[in-house]
Amino acid sequence: MEIRGTGIGQGVAVGPVVRMADALPEPVDRPSHLDPEREGERARASLSVVAAELANRGAKAGGAAKDVLEAQSMMAEDPSLIDEVTKLLATGKTAERAVYEAFAAYRDLLAGMGGYMAERAADLDDISQRVIAHLLKLPPPGVPNPGHPFVLVARDLAPADTAMLDLDQVLGLVTSDGGPTSHTAILAREKNIVAVVGAADAATLADGDMVVVDAADDLVVSDPTTEQVAHANERIAERAALEAAPVTPGALSDGTPVPLLANLGSADGAAEALKLGAEGVGLFRTEFLFLDADAAPSVREQQEHYTRLLTAFAGRKVVVRVLDAGADKPLAFLNDAHEENPALGLRGIRALRHSEVILREQLTALAAADAATDAELWVMAPMIATVEETRYFERLAKELGIRVAGVMVETPSAALVADRVLAACDFASIGTNDLTQYTMAADRLLGTVANLQSPWHPAVLRLIADVGAAGAELGKPVGICGEAAADPLLAVVLVGLGATSLSMSPSALADVRASLARYSPDDAKALARAALAAEGAAEAKQAAQAAASDITTARTSAS
Amino acid sequence: MVERTVRIGSTHGLHARPAKLFTQAAAASGASVTIQKSGGTPVNAASILAVIAQGIDHGDEVTIVVDGGDEQAVLDQLVELLSTDHDE
Numbered sequence: 001m002e003i004r005g006t007g008i009g010q011g012v013a014v015g016p017v018v019r020m021a022d023a024l025p026e027p028v029d030r031p032s033h034l035d036p037e038r039e040g041e042r043a044r045a046s047l048s049v050v051a052a053e054l055a056n057r058g059a060k061a062g063g064a065a066k067d068v069l070e071a072q073s074m075m076a077e078d079p080s081l082i083d084e085v086t087k088l089l090a091t092g093k094t095a096e097r098a099v100y101e102a103f104a105a106y107r108d109l110l111a112g113m114g115g116y117m118a119e120r121a122a123d124l125d126d127i128s129q130r131v132i133a134h135l136l137k138l139p140p141p142g143v144p145n146p147g148h149p150f151v152l153v154a155r156d157l158a159p160a161d162t163a164m165l166d167l168d169q170v171l172g173l174v175t176s177d178g179g180p181t182s183h184t185a186i187l188a189r190e191k192n193i194v195a196v197v198g199a200a201d202a203a204t205l206a207d208g209d210m211v212v213v214d215a216a217d218d219l220v221v222s223d224p225t226t227e228q229v230a231h232a233n234e235r236i237a238e239r240a241a242l243e244a245a246p247v248t249p250g251a252l253s254d255g256t257p258v259p260l261l262a263n264l265g266s267a268d269g270a271a272e273a274l275k276l277g278a279e280g281v282g283l284f285r286t287e288f289l290f291l292d293a294d295a296a297p298s299v300r301e302q303q304e305h306y307t308r309l310l311t312a313f314a315g316r317k318v319v320v321r322v323l324d325a326g327a328d329k330p331l332a333f334l335n336d337a338h339e340e341n342p343a344l345g346l347r348g349i350r351a352l353r354h355s356e357v358i359l360r361e362q363l364t365a366l367a368a369a370d371a372a373t374d375a376e377l378w379v380m381a382p383m384i385a386t387v388e389e390t391r392y393f394e395r396l397a398k399e400l401g402i403r404v405a406g407v408m409v410e411t412p413s414a415a416l417v418a419d420r421v422l423a424a425c426d427f428a429s430i431g432t433n434d435l436t437q438y439t440m441a442a443d444r445l446l447g448t449v450a451n452l453q454s455p456w457h458p459a460v461l462r463l464i465a466d467v468g469a470a471g472a473e474l475g476k477p478v479g480i481c482g483e484a485a486a487d488p489l490l491a492v493v494l495v496g497l498g499a500t501s502l503s504m505s506p507s508a509l510a511d512v513r514a515s516l517a518r519y520s521p522d523d524a525k526a527l528a529r530a531a532l533a534a535e536g537a538a539e540a541k542q543a544a545q546a547a548a549s550d551i552t553t554a555r556t557s558a559s
Numbered sequence: 560m561v562e563r564t565v566r567i568g569s570t571h572g573l574h575a576r577p578a579k580l581f582t583q584a585a586a587a588s589g590a591s592v593t594i595q596k597s598g599g600t601p602v603n604a605a606s607i608l609a610v611i612a613q614g615i616d617h618g619d620e621v622t623i624v625v626d627g628g629d630e631q632a633v634l635d636q637l638v639e640l641l642s643t644d645h646d647e
Binding site: 067070071074075078079080081106109110113117120295 | 570571574575576578579582583602603605606607608609611612614
C-alpha cells in the first residue's frame with residue numbers, strides 16, 4: 001500500500017515499523033473492586049518504580065538534566081501527593097484514577113500560577129502518564145527503544161520526545177499529523193533523518209510492518225515488493241556516494257557563486273556544519289540560550305557562547321538572529337501573557353522592544369564577541385513588519401557596536417515594502433516558513449492546514465521575487481534561511497528569484513550543492529518564471545520540474 | 560520544637576533547583592519540618608509539590624518549624640540553605 005505525506009529531504013529508508021505509544025486516555029472514574037489498602041499498595045509501588053526510573057535517567061544524563069529529572073523523581077514520590085492519593089482511594093476510586101486526579105490537581109495549581117510554574121505543569125502530566133501506564137502494565141508513553149534499527153511511526157513528536165530519541169537506531173520517521181514545519185520535520189532536517197510527515201494513513205501501520213520511506217517522492221510504501229526494496233537500497237547507496245563527494249563552494253554551472261550556509265541552533269553544531277561544507281552560518285538561532293532559564297542569561301554567558309561560535313567560523317560570515325520568542329515559545333521573563341493568536345502576537349522584535357534591556361544585552365554581547373574574533377558577524381531581527389521597526393533595530397544595533405545589521409523578511413508587509421525596508425538596513429534574510437504561514441494564513445504547526453504550508457505557492461514566490469528585486473536594485477544581499485532553501489529544486493528557483501545566498505540544515509548542503517551546479521543563471525530565471533506563472537503550489541513545482549527537465553534534455557541532445 | 564523566620568536568598572525564589580535542594584534536605588533530616596510563607600499556612604517541607612506551590616519568591620519571609628531529632632542542627636542547616644543564593 002502507498003501512503004502519501006510530505007517528504008523531508010531527499011532520502012530513502014527501509015525497515016520495520018515501531019509505533020510510538022499514544023497518550024493514555026483519562027482513567028475512567030469507576031468504583032474499584034479492590035479495597036483501598038490494596039489499591040494504595042498498587043499506587044505506591046508504581047509511583048516508586050517511576051520515581052526510581054526518573055532518578056536513574058537523571059544520574060545517566062548528568063548536568064542540568066539531572067536536576068530536572070531528580071526533581072521529577074521527587075514529585076513522583078511526594079508525600080503530599082501520596083496523602084492526596086490515599087484520600088481519593090478511601091472514597092473507593094481505582095489507583096489509576098486517584099493518581100490521575102492527584103497529579104491533575106497539582107498540575108492545575110501550578111498552571112494557574114503562570115510563568116515558570118506553568119512550564120512545570122507539563123512535567124506533572126508526564127509523570128502522571130508514566131505512573132498510570134505502569135499501573136496498567138502498558139508501554140510508557142514516549143519514545144520506544146526496541147533494541148534494533150526501526151522506522152518510528154507516531155502521531156507527531158514533541159520536543160521532549162525528540163530529545164530522548166536514540167538516533168543511531170532510527171532509520172526513518174513517519175508521522176500522521178504535523179506538517180513540513182512541525183518539530184518532527186525540523187528534527188529530521190537537523191539530524192538528516194529520512195522522514196515523511198503529515199501522512200494521515202500512517203495510522204494504519206502496525207508494529208513490525210516492513211516499509212520503504214521515500215522522502216523524495218513524499219511516499220511511504222508498506223509491505224514493499226522485493227524489487228521495491230532492492231530499488232530503495234540502490235538509492236540509499238547512491239546517496240551515500242553523493243554525500244562522500246568532495247565539498248566545494250556553492251555555485252551555478254557557470255561558476256556564479258551562491259554561498260551555501262548553515263542554520264544552527266547552538267555552537268555545538270559548528271564542526272559538523274563545516275565538515276559538510278557550510279561556507280558560514282546563515283541563521284544562528286539564539287533561543288536555546290534563553291529557554292529553560294528563569295531569567296535572561298548574563299552578557300558574559302552570552303558573549304562566551306557567541307565567541308565560541310565565531311571562533312569556529314573564523315574568516316567566514318555568521319548571521320545571528322536575536323532572540324525570537326513569542327507566546328508560541330514563551331519565556332517567563334519576556335512574555336507571560338496568554339494570547340489567543342500567538343503567531344500574530346507580541347513576538348520577535350515586538351517582544352524585544354517591549355523588554356529592550358534583553359535586546360540591548362544581547363547586542364552588547366554579540367558586539368563584544370565580534371570584536372574578540374575574526375568572523376564576519378551580521379545580526380538580524382525577527383518578525384519585522386514595518387520600515388519603522390527596521391530603523392529602530394538598525395539604529396540600536398549600530399549604537400551598540402554591531403557593524404552589519406539587517407532584518408528577517410517573514411511577514412508579507414515587510415516583503416511588500418522590501419525596497420524601503422532594505423534602504424533602512426544592510427541586508428535581508430527571508431524566513432520562508434513564517435512567510436508561507438503568514439501569506440497563506442495557515443498555522444505552520446497545524447496538520448489540518450499543512451496542505452497550504454508550501455513555499456512553492458506562487459503567492460509566496462511572488463513576495464520573494466519582490467524582495468530579490470529590491471535587493472538587486474539597491475545592491476544589498478538577500479538570503480534565504482527558511483527550510484525552502486533545503487529543497488534542491490526550489491533552491492534553484494529561489495536563486496532565479498534573486499536570492500544571493502542560501503542557508504539550510506547542514507544535512508541538506510550536499511543535495512543543494514549538486515542541484516545548483518546543474519543550472520546557469522538564465523536556467524534558474526527560467527525555472528523561477530515557470531513557477532511564478534503557475535496556479536498553485538503543486539503546479540508551480542510541476543512547472544519547475546518540467547522546465548528543469550527541458551533544460552537537461554536540451555543539453556543532452558546538444559552534446 | 561524550634562522555629563525561625565528567614566528571608567529567601569535565591570534570586571529566583573524557592574523554585575526549581577533551590578526547592579529541590581531544600582526539600583531533599585528536609586526529607587533527609589528525619590525530623591518533621593514545616594515551612595510557612597508569611598500570611599500562609601504551614602506545609603510539609605519534605606514535599607516538593609507543596610513547597611513550590613507556595614510560590615515563594617526572592618526576599619519573601621518564611622517560617623521554618625522543626626520537630627524531633629537533632630532539632631537545632633536541622634534548623635540551622637535549613638536556614639542556611641534558604642538564605643543562600645543557589646542561582647549564582
